[in-house]
Amino acid sequence: MKNLTYPIFLTLFILLFTSCEKEIEVDTRQVAPKLFIEANVVDQEGESGVQLRLTQPFNATQPYTQVMDASVEIVDESTGSIYQLIPDTLGIYRHPELLGEPGHLYHLRVMHQGVNYTAEARMPYVVPLDSLSQEAPNPIFQNFSDANLAIVKPNFIDPAEFTNFYQLRLFRNDSLQDQITAFNDTGFSGQPNIRRLFLEANPGDIVQVEKLDIDRATHDYLLGLWLNTNQTSATPTNPVSNISGNALGLFKVAAVQRAQITIIPM
């Protein structure tokens, strides 16, 4: 929530004073394409997988190049199982038996063009998601938007024993909304969640929230990614990856739960 204050501030600033906005050409240096890894191990059947792609220069307009010739392996250290993943038709490396278990420690090993990329992460225990509720936003915000605004709050109780890290992914009528929400239990440790999601949604829209129990490294990465994509930071940089070998990307091991709600007028 702290991360929200600055963008609000900046947006307000720009709203009030910006007189001109225009698209420009920026001539950035050319670099060799670099591998980026999006690896997920989750406790949901068929949803774990690894995607390997290459970065694109800004003047390119084609989709990202999929890397299909890598060796991808995930090891469940807690059971000793080793899974060799192979690409499916979409280019995502999968294994039919790979299913994450809370508490288990996982290793990722990717080998591509002679370079090894490795990571490890433990799946956190599940904090049960009870329900979603809708709240009315303060009418003053409606002055700044033509769209209808809504607030959705996931209801769950944070366990007091540990510092817990959460990610919320928001879908409106099955479409993923452009926002990265990762937070820890500061302010509600051992108590009901206080974090709300703000979105544009009309009555009748179906809003789905995916709540992920994540580890600290994933939390930090997502905050870094949020700064990276929003560029309000004084010193924009690459988020710190948990993958060794100087690759871009994240090995996310998370427990996932979902709930949905139909937006009503408020």
Next chain:
Amino acid sequence: MRYFLLLVLFICTQSMIFAQNKTINGYVTDAYSGESIRGVRVSTDDGKRSTTNDYGYYSLTYSEAASSVTFSVDGYEDETMDLPVEQTRLDIILFATDTHVELQSVVVQASMQNKVSDVNMGVEKLAIKTLNQVPVLLGERDLIKSIQLLPGVRSLGDGQSGITVRGGNIDQNLILLDDAPVYNAAHLLGFFSTFNSDAVKDVTLYKGTAPAQFGGRISSVLDVRMKDGNNRHHSVSGGLGLIASRLNVEGPIQQGKSSYLISGRRTYADMFLQLTEEFKGNKLYFYDLNAKLNFELSDKERLFVSGYFGRDVLSIGDVFGINWGNATTTARYNRIWNDKLFSNTTFVFSDFDFRIDIKSTAPNFSIVSSIRDFSLRHEFQYYANARNEMRMGVSTIHHSNVTGGIVGLVGLEDTNEKRYGLESAAYFTNQYKPSDKFQIEYGLRLSHFGVLPGGNYYNFDSAGEVIDTIAGGSGFVASYFNLEPRLAMNYILRQDQSIKLSYTRNTQHIHLVSNSVAASPSDRWIMNTNYIRPQIGDQISLGYFRNLQNMRYDFALETYYKKMQNQADFKDAANEQDLIIERQLVFGEGRAYGVEMLLRKNQGKLTGWLGYNLSKSERRIDGVNNDNWYPARQDRTHDLAIVSNYALTPKLSLGAVFVLQTGNAVTFPVARYEMEGQEAYYYTERNGYRMPLYHRADVSLTWTLRQTERRLSELVFGVYNLYGRENPFIINFGRDESVANRTVVTQFALFKYVPSISWNFKF
């Protein structure tokens, strides 16, 4: 140290040689207002000279051969008189050359005579005069914006608070208002400075070597002095502008002995906005209030009490609010002990606080940060003889600092990162004139910063996690001693030419952490801790100064090299919102060097100057940019400013400003990728790119409707950014929503032709 003592001994023997000389001393004041005038050159016809100090006091020792004394300063008629036979006290009043000299437009009017003969270089004095009109945004005359037109001084861009001097960071400038530090000198996110020009007497900027009485910042000192208040006549002046109005009232309490001044300014754009349905319930304004009282307790004692209060308020209904402000109070006591010894005792209180209130989307809470100082300084000025003027003093400042806190969150204790510190210094400086051609000012400042117990101090592991908290006993948690030598030399080649050399070391114990692309009041002040060490800056500079065509023109060329230690920057992927902010920082070294040139025309219908600066400012910090040197954000290769004023008729004058400078250094990505369904950016180096070239022209037209010594009525029309250059404020990379696999780069500019009209009055 031994050499230093020898030098002092040498000076003392020199005093004896001149023992048979005579001394005059006293105050120099303005004939109309009774305001003391600083920087007045006092010279006797035997070639001895001195200048008035910050309180308008001088003391000059001359030989028996002298028969007359002359007082001269820009903006006033020279005053020459026979030296008194008996008495040593000689108070002088000077008459302004311009009848409405007190009226307010800020103009940089450094005398080249001063520049050639003064020992210090890199010094710019600004007097408040109407000789020129510098066009400004929305007609609000502004000290800081005018200073930014001098070579070596820049803002970070449109709508940015703070100044950067000779490649330094914005926190490296000591901004003083009547000796009280002003921690945030900007209103409305940097569009206006906190200095209401109605209340300001004069300003001195030290870009190079500041004398040893100043310390605590490594780049510059901006010494702003408030007016004392007219002790002869009551007067009311002010202005009506598009967004703000000003009112200034001053006058005698006891005729010729004491006076008061109250000056206020408030913006009122929000009052009109209240009338619109969309803006209703929102707030956006700032105000300033300056007040000063001064008393002549006896002919040897004076007391000044001044205060400043300013606040900015921005809010969206009752759900979101930001407000910040400064409050300062200064009390000063001057005493003349004898015709050679003057003392000043100063007590200062200064407070800056910043608060964001959030009451809607998330749980309600507030984010706070603040810094509060109490300080005391005692200083003697000893005018030993015609060749030596000494200054020595001690000072101490108690700082309380909340680097960041979250308060009011339901179900949670308030989190406040509090720190305390004690900053002390002892200094000695001497201005020594071995001959009429050569002057040297040397000084030494011993500074100490003690981190006081009672705050939150931590030890960290390599990942930045807190290992333990330092409890702190009775002593300092950490202690930093530094010796800061100062040296300035001036050799007058011919009457109209001089060369100067100077060296200075400064240390800095208070630092600003800027958490955004745009400098803003949400930037947080932090102090030295066990983990954060003082910044140390060494600067060496060399300059050549010349008057041309009998002072019609003057020319200054200065070059400098600056080395900076313990420079902080964010580590890669830092969490800039972390309350324990120091663990997000990494520390390294910095260097800045450049050449500054200033050519000025002082007389005629057309006056003004051309300033140019060629410079570089870089940092090298382990863990940033692959440990290589990288440009500081404010690094500017080229920087040009032309300021001119043309008197069309006695009642009409035209002012124009043109600036052209290399864009700020920025970090741009080199490629894109995708994570979590979002477009992400791959960065390879810090500050490796440039914002587009910045350039802008502003014009103003001043129409004087009526002008007498006591009355004034004038209209000022202006256009800021005359040809509508869209200088980007921010450049953003983002996914093209309409074309797949395409990134759009968007620039946001703040201003395009901002016209203004304002009316200034005095009666």
